[in-house]
Amino acid sequence: xxxxxxxxxxxxxxxxxxxxxxxxxxxxxxxxxxxxxxxxxxxxxxxxxxxxxxxxxxxxxxxxxxxxxxxxxxxxxxxxxxxxxxxxxxxxxxxxxxxxxxxxxxxxxxxxxxxxxxxxxxxxxxxxxxxxxxxxxxxxxxxxxxxxxxxxxxxxxxxxxxxxxxxxxxxxxxxxxxxxxxxxxxxxxxxxxxxxxxxxxxxxxxxxxxxxxxxxxxxxxxxxxxxxxxxxxxxxxxxxxxxxxxxxxxxxxxxxxxxxxxxxxxxxxxxxxxxxxxxxxxxxxxxxxxxxxxxxxxxxxxxxxxxxxxxxxxxxxxxxxxxxxxxxxxxxxxxxxxxxxxxxxxxxxxxxxxxxxxxxxxxxxxxxxxxxxxxxxxxxxxxxxxxxxxxxxxxxxxxxxxxxxx
Amino acid sequence: xxxxxxxxxxxxxxxxxxxxxxxxxxxxxxxxxxxxxxxxxxxxxxxxxxxxxxxxxxxxxxxxxxxxxxxxxxxxxxxxxxxxxxxxxxxxxxxxxxxxxxxxxxxxxxxxxxxxxxxxxxxxxxxxxxxxxxxxxxxxxxxxxxxxxxxxxxxxxxxxxxxxxxxxxxxxxxxxxxxxxxxxxxxxxxxxxxxxxxxxxxxxxxxxxxxxxxxxxxxxxxxxxxxxxxxxxxxxxxxxxxxxxxxxxxxxxxxxxxxxxxxxxxxxxxxxxxxxxxxxxxxxxxxxxxxxxxxxxxxxxxxxxxxxxxxxxxxxxxxxxxxxxxxxxxxxxxxxxxxxxxxxxxxxxxxxxxxxxxxxxxxxxxxxxxxxxxxxxxxxxxxxxxxxxxxxxxxxxxxxxxxxxx
Numbered sequence: 001x002x003x004x005x006x007x008x009x010x011x012x013x014x015x016x017x018x019x020x021x022x023x024x025x026x027x028x029x030x031x032x033x034x035x036x037x038x039x040x041x042x043x044x045x046x047x048x049x050x051x052x053x054x055x056x057x058x059x060x061x062x063x064x065x066x067x068x069x070x071x072x073x074x075x076x077x078x079x080x081x082x083x084x085x086x087x088x089x090x091x092x093x094x095x096x097x098x099x100x101x102x103x104x105x106x107x108x109x110x111x112x113x114x115x116x117x118x119x120x121x122x123x124x125x126x127x128x129x130x131x132x133x134x135x136x137x138x139x140x141x142x143x144x145x146x147x148x149x150x151x152x153x154x155x156x157x158x159x160x161x162x163x164x165x166x167x168x169x170x171x172x173x174x175x176x177x178x179x180x181x182x183x184x185x186x187x188x189x190x191x192x193x194x195x196x197x198x199x200x201x202x203x204x205x206x207x208x209x210x211x212x213x214x215x216x217x218x219x220x221x222x223x224x225x226x227x228x229x230x231x232x233x234x235x236x237x238x239x240x241x242x243x244x245x246x247x248x249x250x251x252x253x254x255x256x257x258x259x260x261x262x263x264x265x266x267x268x269x270x271x272x273x274x275x276x277x278x279x280x281x282x283x284x285x286x287x288x289x290x291x292x293x294x295x296x297x298x299x300x301x302x303x304x305x306x307x308x309x310x311x312x313x314x315x316x317x318x319x320x321x322x323x324x325x326x327x328x329x330x331x332x333x334x335x336x337x338x339x340x341x342x343x344x345x346x347x348x349x350x351x352x353x354x355x356x357x358x359x360x361x362x363x364x365x366x367x368x369x370x371x372x373x374x375x376x377x378x379x380x381x382x383x384x385x386x387x388x389x390x391x392x393x394x395x396x397x398x399x400x401x402x403x404x405x406x
Numbered sequence: 407x408x409x410x411x412x413x414x415x416x417x418x419x420x421x422x423x424x425x426x427x428x429x430x431x432x433x434x435x436x437x438x439x440x441x442x443x444x445x446x447x448x449x450x451x452x453x454x455x456x457x458x459x460x461x462x463x464x465x466x467x468x469x470x471x472x473x474x475x476x477x478x479x480x481x482x483x484x485x486x487x488x489x490x491x492x493x494x495x496x497x498x499x500x501x502x503x504x505x506x507x508x509x510x511x512x513x514x515x516x517x518x519x520x521x522x523x524x525x526x527x528x529x530x531x532x533x534x535x536x537x538x539x540x541x542x543x544x545x546x547x548x549x550x551x552x553x554x555x556x557x558x559x560x561x562x563x564x565x566x567x568x569x570x571x572x573x574x575x576x577x578x579x580x581x582x583x584x585x586x587x588x589x590x591x592x593x594x595x596x597x598x599x600x601x602x603x604x605x606x607x608x609x610x611x612x613x614x615x616x617x618x619x620x621x622x623x624x625x626x627x628x629x630x631x632x633x634x635x636x637x638x639x640x641x642x643x644x645x646x647x648x649x650x651x652x653x654x655x656x657x658x659x660x661x662x663x664x665x666x667x668x669x670x671x672x673x674x675x676x677x678x679x680x681x682x683x684x685x686x687x688x689x690x691x692x693x694x695x696x697x698x699x700x701x702x703x704x705x706x707x708x709x710x711x712x713x714x715x716x717x718x719x720x721x722x723x724x725x726x727x728x729x730x731x732x733x734x735x736x737x738x739x740x741x742x743x744x745x746x747x748x749x750x751x752x753x754x755x756x757x758x759x760x761x762x763x764x765x766x767x768x769x770x771x772x773x774x775x776x777x778x779x780x781x782x783x784x785x786x787x788x789x790x791x792x793x794x795x796x797x798x799x800x801x802x803x804x805x806x807x808x809x810x811x812x
Contacts, residue, residue, distance in 0.1 A: 013576045042579055071572035078580040158801055163703040166477035166804060170419045173448055174484040178699065196801060272675070289698035293584065297569040300707055303800065383800035394709065394789035395564055395602060398572060 001127050003100025004036035005318075006052065009135070010043035010106030010113075011078065012293075013071035014149030015156070015302040016310035017105055017135045021074060022066035023314025024103045024133065025055055031322055034101060038406065042075035043106070044113055047093050048086065057404040065399030067307060068389045070299035073401055081113050091121050094128065097406070103317050105133040107141060108353050111329055115349035118327050131317040132329030132349050135310075137296045139189035142355025143347040144331035148313055149296070151306030151382030154193030156298035157182055157237075158383065160291060162197040165204025165235045168287075172233035177224060177278050177286035180205075181271035183295060184239045188212050188359040190295075191239035192371045193379055204235035209274070211241035212359050213368040215250055221281040223369055228284055236278075238270045250274070300396050304385025309342060316344045340381035407533050409506025410442035411724075412458065415541070416449035416512035416519075417484065418699075419477035420555030421562070421708040422716035423511055423541045427480060428472035429720025430509045430539065431461055437728055440507060444812065448481035449512070450519055453499050454492065463810040471805030473713060474795045476705035479807055487519050497527050500534065503812070509723050511539040513547060514759050517735050521755035524733050537723040538735030538755050541716075543702045545595035548761025549753040550737035554719055555702070557712030557788030560599030562704035563588055563643075564789065566697060568603040571610025571641045574693075578639035583630060583684050583692035585642045586611075587677035589701060594618050594765040596701075597645035598777045599785055610641035615680070617647030618765050619774040621656055626680075627687040629775055634690055642684075644676045656680070706802050710791025715748060722750045746787035 007024045009017055028037045037055045040046030055063070066073055081087060094102065094117075104114040111132045118130035134141050139150035161180060168178040182191035188210030197204055206227045209215065227234035243249045251269035271288040278286040313330040320328060328346040335341045363375040390397045413430045415423055434443045443461045446452030461469070472479055487493060500508065500523075510520040517538045524536035540547050545556035567586055574584040588597035594616030603610055612633045615621065633640035649655045657676040677694040684692040719736040726734065734752040741747045769781040796803045 009576070013573050045579060069572070070569045072576035076576040078577070155800060159706050160700050162801060162804065163476045163705060164700050166475070167419050167699045167703045170415070170478035170482040171484070173451065175699075180700075196799075269678075272678075287698060288696075289700050290694075290696040291700060292695035293573045293581075293693060294566050294570050294586075294695050294697060297573045299569060300565050380799060385800070386797070391792070393602075393786060394561060394791070395568060398568065 001100050001129070002033050002035060003098050004038060005034045005101035005103065006038045006040050006047065006099050007074065007103045008040035008043045008046060008105065009072040009074045009076050010104065010110040011076060011135070012137065012296060013076055014135055014137050014296055015070045015152035015299045016148050016307045018066040018069045018073050019307045019310035020105045020133050020135060020148060020314035022063060023311040024105070024318055025063050027315040027318035031318060033322060038097070038099070039074045039401070041403065043077035043079065043110070044081055044090065045077040045079045046075065047090050050093055051405065052097065053401070053403040053405045058401055062399050062401060067311065068299055068387050069398040070297035073399065080109060081116070087116055087120050090117050091124060091126065094121065095126060100128060101321055102128070102130045103133060104130065105135050105314070107136040107138070108356065111349045112353035115327060115353055118349070129321050129326045130349065131321050131325070132352065133313050133317045134329055134331065137190060138184055138187060140187045140357050142352055142357050145334040145342070146332055146382055148306060148310035150189060151303040152298065153183070153190055153296050154196065154379055155303045155383035156301050157190060157194050157295050158196040159301060160295070161194040161204050161235065161237060164289060165197065168204065168233050168235055174285060175287050176228055176232070176284040177234045177236065177282070179236045179238055179271045179274045179278070179286060179288040181288070181290045182237055182239050184211065185241045186211055187357070188239050191237050192359060192375055194237040195371045196376060196379060196383060202231050205237040206234045207236045207369045208371060209236065209238040209242045210359060210364065211239050211243060212361065213364060214245035215242050217277060221277065223367070224278055224282050228282065236274060238274050240270050242270050299387070299398070300389055302387040303383045304387050305382055307387045313344060320346055407506050407535070408439050408441060409504050410444060411440045411507035411509065412444045412446050412453065412505050413480065413509045414446035414449045414452060414511065415478040415480045415482050416510065416516040417482060417542065418702060419482055420541055420543050420702055421476045421558035421705045422554055422713045424472040424475045424479050425713045425716035426511045426539050426541060426554060426720035428469060429717040430511070430724055431469055433721040433724035437724060439728060444503070444505070445480045445807070447809065449483035449485065450487055450496065451483040451485045452481065453496050456499055457811065458503065459807070459809045459811045464807055468805050468807060473717065474705055474793050475804040476703035479805065486515060487522070493522055493526050496523050497530060497532065500527065501532060506534060507727055508534070508536045509539060510536065511541050511720070513542040513544070514762065517755045518759035521733060521759055524755070535727050535732045536755065537727050537731070538758065539719050539723045540735055540737065543596060544590055544593055546593045546763050548758055548763050551740040551748070552738055552788055554712060554716035556595060557709040558704065559589070559596055559702050560602065560785055561709045561789035562707050563596060563600050563701050564602040565707060566701070567600040567611050567641065567643060570695060571603065574610065574639050574641055580691060581693045582634055582638070582690040583640045583642065583688070585644055585677045585680045585684070585692060585694040587694070587696045588643055588645050590617065590645045591647040592617060593763070594645050594647070597643050598765060598781055600643040601777045602782060602785060602789060608637050611643040612640045613642045613775045614777060615642065615644040615648045615775070616765060616770065617645050617649060618767065619770060620651035621648050623683060627683065629773070630684055630688050634688065642680060644680050646676050648676050705793070705804070706795055708793040709789045710793050711788055713793045719750060726752055
């Protein structure tokens with residue numbers, strides 16, 4: 001099948017989602033079956049609105065620069081395609097521009113969108129191929145060992161925790177407790193990753209709060225007091241999704257912007273809540289940090305392993321499409337532990353779309369405030385190495401597309 | 407004068423305050439006049455409480471490791487020496503351990519403490535030398551061109567702003583405005599530093615809020631709306647010290663956002679306030695980040711220039727003491743702009759202690775929402791180069807003293 005291809009990015013950015021785009025684009029350029037290589041501006045929204053630009057006109061060094069540029073250079077979106085009309089309109093745009101290959105880099109929702117578009121095209125007898133490329137800092141996609149983006153957010157958050165831990169260690173006589181809020185609405189993968197910062201028992205983090213463990217204020221403040229008594233300080237990493245046993249989040253925002261486009265409750269403020277709780281009940285001064293989106297786009301300290309794997313899954317999506325695969329998401333398959341080895345697999349888009357990988361209960365310590373060595377062994381290989389970022393005038397030199405719209 | 411020396415660190419840590427300690431300690435080891443080289447645990451508190459440890463027993467590679475370890479390895483404090491009795495007790499401890507040289511690494515308060523201890527020792531006829539080593543991310547010390555610590559916080563915050571700016575650029579259709587809170591209670595130096603992230607007009611930050619400019623809600627929200635209209639997004643860097651014309655901090659959170667879940671007045675939430683203001687008045691969704699102490703201890707991406715200068719002022723304090731200088735703080739003196747050149751000077755502790763360097767009014771743009779090229783030219787040299795941090799298992803390898811208490 002010969003024709004044009006579209007690559008698009010969706011959902012919350014990561015430090016390495018552009019590395020996946022680079023893999024797709026470079027492999028697409030090399031394919032004799034792919035004629036034009038196009039980018040959709042802001043994910044599926046770019047298809048809906050026919051905001052499509054020609055990646056063939058971008059400089060090769062711009063494409064290569066994707067490997068060290070954070071966020072989504074093609075533009076991203078959180079637009080949920082809902083109606084039959086919307087899906088039909090998307091297929092019409094693909095037909096109009098003779099798009100035969102669609103590479104969608106994203107999470108569950110994106111895999112679902114790609115799958116539905118693909119089925120509709122097939123039902124209309126339009127020769128088409130949709131392939132998914134996994135991306136999410138949340139590490140919650142089903143059927144893949146881990147997700148590109150997770151290694152980098154983990155490396156960065158663990159480093160922040162290590163550094164903030166040293167800060168608290170220095171100034172514990174005044175600022176005794178420090179609380180750092182990690183992303184992760186439903187799964188505790190990111191917060192758990194902070195545990196890699198711990199080499200000695202006195203190292204931060206001392207307590208990790210996961211969404212998977214019902215929050216118990218009394219047990220928690222008792223644990224904080226225990227650390228303060230023992231070493232004079234305590235660093236807590238709290239997942240934004242931490243909730244009580246009744247399912248309510250420790251901090252839910254209210255008002256006009258309480259939910260996002262998907263109806264998800266917007267979180268934020270777990271750390272400030274925990275800080276206040278510590279000050280009220282443990283009666284020591286606490287600080288907190290809310291790194292928010294900063295943690296997911298830390299390209300200046302991204303994991304080289306993560307970046308290479310992100311590039312690999314992007315390339316592989318194109319290679320598989322060229323051999324006739326269709327309706328699949330490329331997965332990461334761990335084939336060795338010592339040394340760590342990883343290759344790619346492929347799973348059906350619909351199965352990935354309907355799954356969710358929660359943090360394994362058996363990787364949570366008995367008291368619920370930490371994670372086990374099994375988790376550390378799982379996560380440690382994913383943060384190895386540092387991406388070499390070109391610098392200019394003392395700061396990273398990121399690329400930006402010219403975006404030649406067609 | 408022969409005798410022992412004490413080195414101590416005080417106040418909020420930085421990414422390079424340990425590099426200054428390294429400079430002091432290594433130079434002290436080389437001096438034939440200095441017998442024992444001791445560390446005070448947690449600044450002047452360590453002297454008061456006689457928590458003093460022998461740095462001569464630490465491994466040389468531990469001392470060298472100070473150059474890339476964040477926070478204060480000797481321990482820090484915010485203890486303010488107030489009474490005559492306290493000062494007298496400190497001098498008694500110095501006499502007891504035959505301390506003849508006191509090197510205090512800190513900000514205004516520390517210089518004041520060192521000065522007063524020095525004068526008291528002199529009045530008692532105790533041969534003594536107190537030298538100050540500048541340190542503060544706030545960059546507000548008088549009589550020095552800039553302060554060690556400032557270059558690194560600026561490099562890191564500008565990088566965060568750049569990365570978060572790319573995140574907003576990718577996802578502006580959902581998260582249109584992003585607000586990042588910078589440290590700086592009284593002076594806008596740190597927030598201003600974020601401006602280095604801007605290379606093109608569309609780059610973040612789009613608006614900077616400084617404590618020096620009275621906050622005008624209407625003018626601000628109009629400016630945000632202007633950016634959103636023009637480029638679809640807006641990244642704001644707000645100084646924690648941003649205040650209204652009546653002097654009250656925006657972070658005191660009046661009105662709708664005044665209290666937290668416990669009914670406490672919210673402090674230190676300038677970014678969360680601005681986020682809420684934007685959502686209410688500009689009617690677009692906003693996110694915010696509060697990197698808090700994380701920004702000041704980012705050793706993994708510290709400025710090499712800053713680190714070298716921090717080391718240099720530490721060494722120089724000892725060298726000057728050996729030539730008979732006393733009661734001085736080492737300063738940084740800019741001797742060339744193109745190329746940037748910097749050497750050291752020395753100013754009296756009391757003059758430094760009583761001064762404060764505010765952000766120059768002439769470096770603020772006319773509309774009050776940005777800084778001028780003159781500021782950029784001043785700050786740019788301070789963020790050049792990256793400290794090479796040894797890595798272990800994918801994360802920085804920081805040192806920690808054994809602390810052999812005497």
